[in-house]
Amino acid sequence: MSRVVTTYHQRVAQEKRALIVAAATALFLESGYDRTSLALIAERSGVSRATLFKQFPSKAALFDAIVTESWSTADEGETPPAGNVVDGLGTIGRRYAELLSRPQMTDLFRIVIAELPRFPELAHAQFSHGKMPYFESVRGYLLAEHEAGTVRIEDVDVAATQFLGMISNYVFWPKLLVPDWEVSAVRIAQVVDEAVKTIAARYGATGASGE
Template sequence: MSGSVTTYHQRVAQEKRALIVKAATALFLELGYDRTSLARIAESSGVSRATLFKQFPTKAALFDAIVTESWATADEEAPPPTGDVVDGLGIIGRRYAELLGRAQMTDLFRIVIAELPRFPELAHAQFSHGKMPYFESVRSYLLAEHEAGTVLVEDVELAATQFLGMISNYVFWPALLVPDWAVSAERVTQVVDEAVRTFTARYATQGPRPRPRL
């Protein structure tokens, strides 16, 4: 019985957390980070102030949670196995495009950009809690392929940036400036496939060969 009660309370806490994050994101977009108070977020989300303060004692902690949760699902997926860089990069590229296509990701970047002059710490949170952990997972995959001899990459950080940039520059960044920008599933597949072809044309090897030290 105690296990069922614990599970129930955990589920309720998770549901309230989701309501808080959703309400906070909407208010940050509407009013700005500075003008949005935790009390107003509690009212908008329908939870008590005590519940909100228990989960998020500060507004900065709440924003960190928004960033972390926006990128979280990407970190939960296992990296592709090494040995077939075309297949592996295709998996990574499709995951990345799907992640960037979510409404909350566009909302998150808009909040950071709008508040950057007064709250540069928000950009730091976005980078350190969101973008950087995801980027590190891609860098680690490319390093593993380099060690396996399927690619010859002297600068893994640059190579990861190039690959992700080929995708985000088409499917994500225009959406921040063009309200009606939409990319079909077929177009996303084409963008990812072309990014893989471009990357492998530059870095793929025909087989294991001596590599320079990283």
């Protein structure tokens, strides 16, 4: 019985956390980071101040949570195993495109850009807690493929940047600047496939699996 009660309380806590994060994101966009208080966030999210402070003792901690949740992959899948760079990059590319297509990702970047002059620490949080961990996971995958002999890459930082950039430059950045920018699922799949083919053609080892 106690396990059922614990699971219930965990679910309720997660639901309240999601409400808080959603309310904070909306208020940061509407009123700015500086003019949004934790009390106002508690009111908008419909939770008590005690509940909010228990989960997020500061506004900075709340923003870190927004970053972390925005950059979390939809399926929380593990990094693909090395051995077939086409299949592996295809999986990573589809996850990345899905990630960039979420409204909360666009919201996050808009908050950071708007508040950058006064709150550079927000950009640092976005970079260190969001973008870099994700980049490192892709970098690590390419390094594993290099060590497995499926690709030959002298600079994995450049290769990872090339791959992610080919996807984000079509799927994400226009959407950030043009609110009504829409890309169909079919087109996104084509963009990912072409990015995979480009990396495989550039770095694939002769006779390696996946070429």
